[in-house]
Amino acid sequence: MSTGQALWRQVPPWAVDTSLVVLAAIDAWISLQDEGTPSFTWACAALGCAALFLRRRFPLAVVLLTLPMAVLQDVAVAPMAALYTLATSTRNRPLLAGCALLNAAAATVLWPLSDTFTAEDRTWTLIQFVYTLATAFAPVLFGQLVQARHDVARQLVEVEEAREHERALYAQTVLARERAQLAREMHDVVSHQVSLIAVQAGALQVAAKDSQAREGARAIRILSVNTLDELRHMVTLLRASGGKETELTPQPTLADLRQLIANSGIETTLTGELPSGIGTTAQRTVYRTVQEALTNVRKHAPGARAQVSLWQDARHFGVTVTNTAPTRASIALPSDRHGLVGLRERAELLGGTLTAEPTPQGGYKIELRAPTQAA
Incomplete structure (x- = not known):
């Protein structure tokens, strides 16, 4: 004017x-x-x-x-x-x-x-x-x-x-996606580490002969369990906004898979290979699938052995994680039930599927299947 x-x-x-x-x-x-x-x-x-x-x-x-x-x-x-x-x-x-x-x-x-x-x-x-x-x-x-x-x-x-309204909606959408991704990363990374602490503390509580050591291991296990429970509530709140895109950095790749298996505390065998030149999104999805599967083995199948199989054929590639039946009773740990949901979302981003089902031998199997063009 x-x-x-x-x-x-x-x-x-x-x-x-x-x-x-x-x-x-x-x-x-x-x-x-x-x-x-x-x-x-x-x-x-x-x-x-x-x-x-x-x-x-x-x-x-x-x-x-x-x-x-x-x-x-x-x-x-x-x-x-x-x-x-x-x-x-x-x-x-x-x-x-x-x-x-x-x-x-x-x-x-x-x-x-x-x-x-x-x-x-x-x-x-x-x-x-x-x-x-x-x-x-x-x-x-x-x-x-x-x-x-x-x-x-x-x-x-x-x-x-x-336009201002559209910009506000777009900002809210981006924030919602970031919250959903943050929730997924919190579950995949933080929950993975805390549950490992809880499992190790529970094992120490059972094996320790000194009463003071058992009491200390018990306190660590209780704190870990409470932390997992609080984490479950935080993840639930963050996931309430929804969203299936955006990724946070840095992110793991297939190069970190052997280290993940070595630190899992589970007797695990790694076999097979994936297509050469696989993209970072596909590598991350495979890594998180193995991570979540091994975390579930520690939680729900103490003493079980695991088999991680990387595979590919003419049209698909993927990973299959199978564990045997547990050899001892599991320690009660809170479950947020978001792990498999997050894995299915990651699989959908690749145009693939994720299946999770028990095996006839009393174990459990998680399989990621994605089309080769998504690699």
């Missing part, structure tokens, strides 16, 4: 209306300088000028009230102001055209009417009518232009508001 427009908008409406009335009154007074002007003509001029005070509330009525003074006088300010106000307040094009025609006709009528109306008079009357009609359409067109400008400005504001 320019400085001039800003200053104009600061002018109060009553000041603008008063200025128009004064200008219209001066215009009418100049045209009424002839001696012997009837009082009726003065009254019509006063009515037409004063009506401009009401032009914002009753624009059509004000246009009609300025017609008598246009018939009796050669004036321009009051009729043009009335037509402009009407044009800015209505979208009825036929009404605007009719008012412009009325104004042109009123300004062209010879008053008082004369019986001696020659052909030359008719020609000049027609010329004057066309000229007056063009003059009357000028404020109408300008008023419509101002109305269109206001419409465009309002639409621009609405578009900007819609």
